[in-house]
Amino acid sequence: MRTLAKEAPALLVLGALAAAPWLGFGESWALTLLARAMILAMAAVSLSFLVGGAGLVSLGHAAMLGFGAYAVVILDDAQIVEAWVVLPVAITAAAGFALVTGAVAIRTSGVHFIMITLAFGQMAYFTATSLSGYGGDDGYTLYARTELGGSRILSDRLSFHFICLGALTLTWLVCRMLLASRFGRVLRAVRGNPLRAQALGFSPYPYRLLAYVIAGGLAGAAGFLFANATEFVAPAYIAWQRSGELLFMVILGGIGGLHGALLGAFGFVLLEEVLSHQWEHWRIAFGVLLILAVLYLPGGLAGLPAQLARRRGGG
Amino acid sequence: MAEPVLALRGLRKRFGGLAVTEDVSLDVAPGEIHAVIGPNGAGKTTLINQISGVLAPDAGRILFLGRDITRLKLHRRARLGLARSFQITSIIPDFTALENAALAAQAGEGTSFRFFRPAGKEAGLNRAAMVALEQVGLARRANTPAGAMSHGEKRQLELAIALATQPRLLLLDEPLAGAGPEETERLIGILSLLRRRYAILLVEHDMQAVFALADRISVLVYGRLIATGTPAVIRQNAEVRAAYLGEDDIPLAAAPC
Amino acid sequence: MSLTLLLVQGLNGLQLGILLFLIAAGLTLVFGVMDFINLAHGVQYMLGAYLAAYFAAQTGSFWWALALALPAALLVGLVLEVLVFRHLYDRDHLAQVLATFGVILILNDGVKWLFGAAPLQVPMPADLTGGIPIMDGLLYPHYRLAIIGGGLATAGLLWWLVERTRIGMLIRAGATNAPMVAALGIDIRRLFMVVFGFGAMLAGFAGVMAAPILSVEPGMGDNLLILAFVVIVIGGIGSVRGAFLAALLVGLVETLGRSLMPDLLRLLLDASQARQVGAALASMLVYIAMAAILAFRPAGLFPVRAG
Numbered sequence: 001m002r003t004l005a006k007e008a009p010a011l012l013v014l015g016a017l018a019a020a021p022w023l024g025f026g027e028s029w030a031l032t033l034l035a036r037a038m039i040l041a042m043a044a045v046s047l048s049f050l051v052g053g054a055g056l057v058s059l060g061h062a063a064m065l066g067f068g069a070y071a072v073v074i075l076d077d078a079q080i081v082e083a084w085v086v087l088p089v090a091i092t093a094a095a096g097f098a099l100v101t102g103a104v105a106i107r108t109s110g111v112h113f114i115m116i117t118l119a120f121g122q123m124a125y126f127t128a129t130s131l132s133g134y135g136g137d138d139g140y141t142l143y144a145r146t147e148l149g150g151s152r153i154l155s156d157r158l159s160f161h162f163i164c165l166g167a168l169t170l171t172w173l174v175c176r177m178l179l180a181s182r183f184g185r186v187l188r189a190v191r192g193n194p195l196r197a198q199a200l201g202f203s204p205y206p207y208r209l210l211a212y213v214i215a216g217g218l219a220g221a222a223g224f225l226f227a228n229a230t231e232f233v234a235p236a237y238i239a240w241q242r243s244g245e246l247l248f249m250v251i252l253g254g255i256g257g258l259h260g261a262l263l264g265a266f267g268f269v270l271l272e273e274v275l276s277h278q279w280e281h282w283r284i285a286f287g288v289l290l291i292l293a294v295l296y297l298p299g300g301l302a303g304l305p306a307q308l309a310r311r312r313g314g315g
Numbered sequence: 316m317a318e319p320v321l322a323l324r325g326l327r328k329r330f331g332g333l334a335v336t337e338d339v340s341l342d343v344a345p346g347e348i349h350a351v352i353g354p355n356g357a358g359k360t361t362l363i364n365q366i367s368g369v370l371a372p373d374a375g376r377i378l379f380l381g382r383d384i385t386r387l388k389l390h391r392r393a394r395l396g397l398a399r400s401f402q403i404t405s406i407i408p409d410f411t412a413l414e415n416a417a418l419a420a421q422a423g424e425g426t427s428f429r430f431f432r433p434a435g436k437e438a439g440l441n442r443a444a445m446v447a448l449e450q451v452g453l454a455r456r457a458n459t460p461a462g463a464m465s466h467g468e469k470r471q472l473e474l475a476i477a478l479a480t481q482p483r484l485l486l487l488d489e490p491l492a493g494a495g496p497e498e499t500e501r502l503i504g505i506l507s508l509l510r511r512r513y514a515i516l517l518v519e520h521d522m523q524a525v526f527a528l529a530d531r532i533s534v535l536v537y538g539r540l541i542a543t544g545t546p547a548v549i550r551q552n553a554e555v556r557a558a559y560l561g562e563d564d565i566p567l568a569a570a571p572c
Numbered sequence: 573m574s575l576t577l578l579l580v581q582g583l584n585g586l587q588l589g590i591l592l593f594l595i596a597a598g599l600t601l602v603f604g605v606m607d608f609i610n611l612a613h614g615v616q617y618m619l620g621a622y623l624a625a626y627f628a629a630q631t632g633s634f635w636w637a638l639a640l641a642l643p644a645a646l647l648v649g650l651v652l653e654v655l656v657f658r659h660l661y662d663r664d665h666l667a668q669v670l671a672t673f674g675v676i677l678i679l680n681d682g683v684k685w686l687f688g689a690a691p692l693q694v695p696m697p698a699d700l701t702g703g704i705p706i707m708d709g710l711l712y713p714h715y716r717l718a719i720i721g722g723g724l725a726t727a728g729l730l731w732w733l734v735e736r737t738r739i740g741m742l743i744r745a746g747a748t749n750a751p752m753v754a755a756l757g758i759d760i761r762r763l764f765m766v767v768f769g770f771g772a773m774l775a776g777f778a779g780v781m782a783a784p785i786l787s788v789e790p791g792m793g794d795n796l797l798i799l800a801f802v803v804i805v806i807g808g809i810g811s812v813r814g815a816f817l818a819a820l821l822v823g824l825v826e827t828l829g830r831s832l833m834p835d836l837l838r839l840l841l842d843a844s845q846a847r848q849v850g851a852a853l854a855s856m857l858v859y860i861a862m863a864a865i866l867a868f869r870p871a872g873l874f875p876v877r878a879g
Contacts (some may be wrong), residue, residue, distance in 0.1 A: 057666050107870050111609050111665055111809065115801040116866070119859050122798045126855035132848055154623045166350070180433040189418050192407035199367065199423040200480060201393030206425075221504055240798065244611075244673040251670055281685040287677030294671040295659055 009302060010172060010259035013266065017165050031157045033273060035229045038164040039222050041265035042171045044249040046218035048261035049175040051250055053184060054211040055191030059114050060101070060121025060215060061246050064216040066238025067094035068126060068223020073140045073233045077133070083148040087224050094220025095213050097124065102212035105204055119239050120243075128235035138236025146228055154228050164225055171218050176259050178214065187211055250295055254300020263301045317345050318381060320514040321366070326375035328361060328538075335361045336372065340529035342513050348506075349516040351524045352533035354558060359518045359523030360402060362399065363488045366516070367399045368392045380483060393422065396483035400476070402492050402518075404469045412453055412472050415461050416468050421481035437534030447479035448472075451505050455530065474505065478513075485515045488547040491524055503527060526550070533560065576707045581831045582824065587716055588724040590723030591822025594778035595796055596803040596815040597730055598771015604810020604876055605746040606661055606764050609668045612652065612675035614797025616772045620645045620779025621788040622683050625692040634697035634784065641780045642773055649772025653765055661764070676794070684790045691787030719781050726777065726814055734812050741769060748810075748876060799826070802862050811865030818873065822858055 016023075020034060045063050050056045071090035080086065101120040105113055109178050134140045145154045153159045178184045189197045190204040197204060236242075245268065252266025271289065275282035293300075297306055319342035320431065327349045335358040343349045353359055358479035364370040366377060368389035377385045384392055393399075398419075406415055414435070420443035421427055421434065451471040456464065460470055470490060477485050487569055490506065491499050502523050509515065510528065519525050525532060526546045533543040536558045541548060599613045623644045627637035652706070656675060660668045666795035696715050703711030742763055747755045754760045786792065801824050807814025834850030839850060865873065 051666065052654055057669065059669060101863075104866055108866065111603060111607065112805060112870075114609060114665055114669060115805050116862070118798060119802050119805070119862060122795075123856050123859035125851050130848070130851035130855050132851075154525060176344060177433075178430055182427045182429040182434045182437075185418055185421065185434045186427045187409070187415070189407050192409050193405060196401075196405045196407060196476075197418075198390045199393055199399050199401075200419055200476070201390045202422060202427065203388070203390040208426075233718075241673075241676075241794070244670070244676075247666070248673070253664060283677045283680045283681040284685065287674040287681070290674030290677065291671045293658060294663075294667050294674070299665075 005094055006257070007259065010262055013259070013262045014169055014172075016240070017168075018162075019190070020160060024118065024254070026158075028030050028157060031161050032229070033269065035160060035225075035265050037224075037269040038168045038224045039051055039229060040246070040249065040269060041262050042168050042222035042225070043219045044246055044253070044261040044265040045168070045171050045258055046215040047246050047248045048253075048255060048258050049218075050211060050215045051247070052255035053175070053179045053191070054208055057114050057247070058117040058206060058210060058212075058215075059240065059243050059247065060117035060119075061215070061219055062238045062240070062242035063121035063124035064094040064098060064219035065223040065226060065242070066124055066235075067216075068220035069227040069233045069237060070128060070131075070223075070225055071220070072142070072146065072227035073134050076142050076144075077140075079143075081144060081147050082150070083146045083154070083172050085223065086146050090224035091220045092216045093291060094223060095217035098213045098216025099209070102209050103214070106208045106212060110213040113254070118240055118243070121243055125235055125239050128238060135234070139232055139234060139236070141298070142227065142231045142233075144230060146224070149195070158234075160229070164229075167225060172258055172262065178211075179258070183210070184205065188312070246298070248290055248293075252290075253299075254297075254302035256299060257301060258301040260300050267301055302314075316376035319344050320380060321380075321516060322378040323366070324376045324378065326362070326365060326377065328365060328370065329373055329469070335538045336365065339375070339538070339540050341533050341540065341543060343516050344510045344530075345514050347466055347530045348510055348517055348528050350519060350529035350532045351535055352488075352519070352522070352525055353386040353530060356537075357535040358538040359535055360488060361538075363399070363486055367397065367486055388473070393480070396423075396481070396569045397486065398480045398482035398484070400473045400488060400490055402488040404466070404473055406461045406472055406476065409460065411458050411460055412448060412464070412468075412475070413441065413444050413457040416447045416475050417441055417471060419447070419476045420444050420481075422424040423480040423482075441446040443481075444475075444479055450478055450508070451475045453503070467494050467501065468503060470494055470498065471505065474502075478509075482513065482558050485509070485513050487517045487519070489516060489519055489522045491519055499524065501535055502570075576710060577831070578704060578828075580710070580712060581713060581828055583716065583720070585824035585827030586820065587719050587823070588722075588827055590720055590727075590795055591778045591782055592796065592799055592823055593727060593804050593816050593819035594723060594781075595775045596800040596807070597727075597812055598767075598774045599800055600804045600807065600810055600812065600815045601743060601767050602771055603804065604765075605743060605760075605767055608657070608661060608764075609665050609672070610657070611669060611672040611797065612679070613771070613775055613800065614793030614795075615676050615679040616645065616649060616775035616793070617779040617782075617796055618683065618790070618793035619648055619679065619696070619787075620776030621783040621792065622687060622692070622779075622785070623776065624780040624783040625694045625788045628694050628783075633693065637694070639778050641647065642777060645776025645779070646769050646773040647777070650765070652772075653750045653768050658761070658765075661761075666730040680790045680794075689790065694783040694788060696784040715784060719745035720783075722781060723778075726774070730774075731811060739763075739766065781826070799858065802858055804872075806862055806865050806872055808874040808876055810876035811874040813873070814872060814874030814876075822860070825861055826858050829854040834855070 025034060043061060047061045050058055068090035072086055072095045075086050075089060105116045108116060129137045148154060154163065186202050186207050190207060194204055249264035249268045250261050252267055253260030275285055321343040323339055325343050326336050326339040339362060351359055361370065365372045368387060376383055379395060379397060417440045420440045445454060446458065448457055449473045453468065453471050453475055456468060464472065474490060491502055494502060506528055517529065531543060531548055532546055532549045534541050534549060534555050540557060541554050542552045593648055595613065595617055602608050602610055623641035624637045627640040628634055629821065631637060652675060657717055689840060700718050705714045706712050723818040734743060742753060742758055746763060799822055803815055803818045807818035833854040834847050837846040837850045
C-alpha cells in the first residue's frame with residue numbers, strides 16, 4: 001500500500017483529468033487548455049526522468065518536442081496524415097536527434113552539459129526558422145489533423161482529450177517503470193555517486209545516452225500531439241525559452257518524483273492562464289514567482305506538505 | 316604456491332618529477348590478506364588507484380587472474396571481479412543499504428540493460444545483497460537510507476558493496492579510516508571473518524589491525540617496496556624499523572590474536 | 573563572391589566576434605571562479621543597449637550615453653547580484669539556471685513595459701558616420717571599425733587586468749581552484765562580486781556599442797547569450813584567452829557561413845534549393861563546429877580547471 005500512497009498525487013491528477021469533461025471543463029476553451037497542459041506534462045515527465053532520474057539537466061528539451069511537431073508538419077505537407085506513419089516518424093526523428101546530439105553532450109557533465117544541450121536546441125530552432133518551405137519564422141498551419149486508421153478521431157475534442165490523457169498516463173508509466181528497473185537503478189546510482197557506480201563496473205555513458213534517447217522519443221510523441229492540438233507549428237514553440245519553461249515545470253513540481261512534473265506542468269499552465277489575462281506584462285510576475293519558487297521551494301509543490309510540516313514541527 | 320590472483324610487475328608512476336610508485340612488484344595469493352603499509356606519503360593510495368584503474372601507470376604491468384589488465388578502464392576491471400572500497404566513504408546516499416548492495420550484486424551478475432521488471436523486486440539480487448549485509452553485520456539496517464547511517468555503518472556498508480559483487484579480489488583502501496575504537500574492533504572482526512574466503516589487498520594505517528589480520532605485509536616507502544614478508548619477519552626487519560623510526564605505531568611485541 | 577565582399581564579411585565576422593568576446597569574457601570568469609551558470613548575462617547586453625538608447629535620447633549625444641550607460645549597467649549588475657545571484661552560489665546548477673531564467677523573463681518584459689515592444693534606434697556618433705573606401709563605391713563604415721578597435725582595446729585591457737594585476741591573479745587562481753583561494757583567506761564572495769559587476773559592465777559595453785547598428789529590442793540578448801555559451805564551451809570554461817580566440821572563430825564562422833554557404837551549395841544544387849539548404853546549414857555551422865571540437869577536446873581548447 002506504500003506504493004499507492006506514494007503515487008496518490010499522480011493518480012489524483014490523472015483521475016481528475018479523466019473526469020474533467022463532466023466537471024465543468026467540457027467546453028472547448030477548457031478542453032484546449034487541458035490538452036495543452038497534458039501535452040506539456042508529457043514533455044515535463046520525460047524531462048523529469050532525465051533530470052531527477054539520470055541527473056542530466058537538459059536545457060534543450062523543447063527541441064525534441066519540436067522534432068516531433070515538425071515531423072507532423074513535413075508529412076502533412078507531403079499529404080501523409082496517417083497516425084500509424086506519422087507518430088513513429090515523430091518519435092524516431094526526436095530520438096534520432098537525441099542520439100546524435102546526446103552522443104556529444106553526454107561526454108560532458110555539469111555546466112558543460114547544460115550549455116551544450118542549450119546550443120543544440122538552439123541549432124534545431126535556427127534550422128526550423130530557415131525552413132522557408134514550411135513557413136520559416138512564421139510557422140506552418142496544418143491542412144488537417146492526423147487521422148488514425150483513416151478515421152478523424154483526433155479532430156473530435158473529447159476523443160482528443162482522452163488520447164492526450166492516455167498518452168500522458170503511458171508516458172508516466174513508462175518513465176516510472178524505467179526508473180524502477182535495473183537500468184533505472186544504474187541511472188540513479190550514476191547520479192548519486194558516479195565514481196562508485198564506475199568502481200562497480202558501470203560505465204555511465206551508454207546508460208545516460210539511452211536515457212537521453214528515450215526521453216527524446218517521449219518528447220517527440222508529445223510534439224506530435226502538440227502539432228495536432230494547435231494545428232499550427234512555429235519555431236517559437238521550440239525556442240530555448242520553452243526548454244527553460246519545461247525545466248521550470250519540473251522544478252516547480254519537485255524533482256523528487258515523476259508526479260512532481262505532473263503537478264508542475266498543471267501549475268505552470270494554470271499560472272500562465274491566470275496571469276496572462278490579468279496583465280500584458282505578466283511574464284514579469286512569472287519571473288518573480290520563478291525566482292521565489294527556486295529560492296523558497298527547494299522540494300517543489302510536491303515537497304510543500306513536508307516542508308510545511310517541518311516548519312510547523314520546528315517552530 | 317597457487318597462481319596469484321593479483322600480480323604487479325615493475326609498476327612505476329610519476330607526478331611531474333616526483334616518483335610516487337617506483338618499480339613495485341607484489342603478489343596476492345588466493346585467500347590471502349596481503350597488507351601494504353608505509354608512512355604518510357609513501358604512495359599507498361596512488362598504488363591502489365593504479366590497480367583499480369583510476370590512474371594509469373607509466374610503466375609496468377598489472378596481472379589479474381593471469382590476464383594483463385594494465386590498460387583496462389576502471390569499469391572493465393570491476394567487471395572482471397576487482398572490487399574496491401574507498402578511503403573516503405563512497406556509497407550512494409539516497410539508496411537504502413539494501414539497494415546499495417543490490418546494485419553491487421546487479422553489477423556482478425548479468426546485464427543491467429533490463430527495463431521492465433522492478434529491480435527492487437528481483438529476489439535473486441535482494442538475496443545476494445542480504446547475504447553481503449549479513450557478512451558485515453548490517454542485515455538489521457537493510458532498509459535504512461545509506462546517507463542517514465553512522466560513519467562506522469557506512470564503512471561496513473562499503474565492505475558489503477564490495478562483497479556483493481562476488482569479487483575475486485578485494486582492494487580495501489583504509490577500511491578503518493575515521494572509525495572510533497569500538498567501530499574499529501567490530502570492523503576488524505568482520506575482516507577476519509572474510510580471511511581465507513577472499514583474496515584481499517589491504518592498505519591500512521592502523522598497525523594493530525594490520526599485524527592482526529595480514530598473512531603477508533609489504534612495506535612501501537617513498538614509492539618503493541623495501542620489504543615483503545610475514546608479520547613476524549616484517550617486525551624484525553631493520554630497514555622497516557628505520558623507516559618507522561620515531562613512530563611508535565609499529566607494535567614491537569607480538570600482536571594479540 | 574568577390575574578394576571585396578569576402579573582406580567585408582570578414583570584417584563583419586570580426587566585429588561580431590568582438591561583441592561576443594565582450595559578453596563571453598564576463599560569463600567565462602563567473603563560471604570559472606564560482607561555477608555559477610548565469611543565463612541572465614545576455615540581458616545585461618540588452619540592458620546596455622537600452623540604457624544607451626535612453627541616455628542618448630536624454631542627452632542627444634552618443635558619447636554621453638556611453639559614459640552614463642556603463643556605470644548604470646554596472647549598478648544594475650550589482651543590484652541583481654545582491655538581490656538574486658548571491659543566494660544561488662551554494663545551490664545546484666539546476667536552481668541557478670531557473671532563477672537566472674526568471675531574471676531574463678523579468679527584464680525582457682520589463683524593458684517592453686518601460687520602452688514599448690517596438691525597436692528603438694540609437695543614432696551613430698556624429699564624428700563616426702562616414703566610412704573608408706575599400707573599393708570603388710564601397711565604403712566600410714567608420715563606426716564598425718571603431719567597434720572592432722574599441723573591442724580589441726578592451727580585450728587588451730582585460731588581458732592586462734587578468735594577467736598582470738593582483739586581482740587578476742586571484743581571479744585566475746579562483747578559476748583554477750576556488751577552494752584553495754578561499755583557504756588562503758581571500759574573501760571569495762567579494763572577489764566574485766567584483767568579477768560579476770565587471771562582467772555585467774563588459775556585456776553592457778557590448779550592448780552600447782551594438783545599439784547604433786542593431787535594433788534595440790526586447791530579447792536581443794538571448795541569441796547572443798547562446799552564441800556566448802558556445803564560445804565559452806569551445807574556449808574552455810574560465811579561460812579569457814580561450815574565450816577571445818573562440819569568439820573570433822564563432823563570429824567568423826557565423827558570418828562567413830551565412831554568406832558563403834548558399835554560394836558554395838549552388839555548385840551542387842539549383843539556386844532556390846541552395847538558398848534554403850544553405851541557410852539551414854549555415855545556422856547549424858557554429859554548433860557543428862562546437863560538436864567537432866568537443867568530440868576531440870571535451871574541456872574546450874584551453875581548459876583551465878585543475879584536475
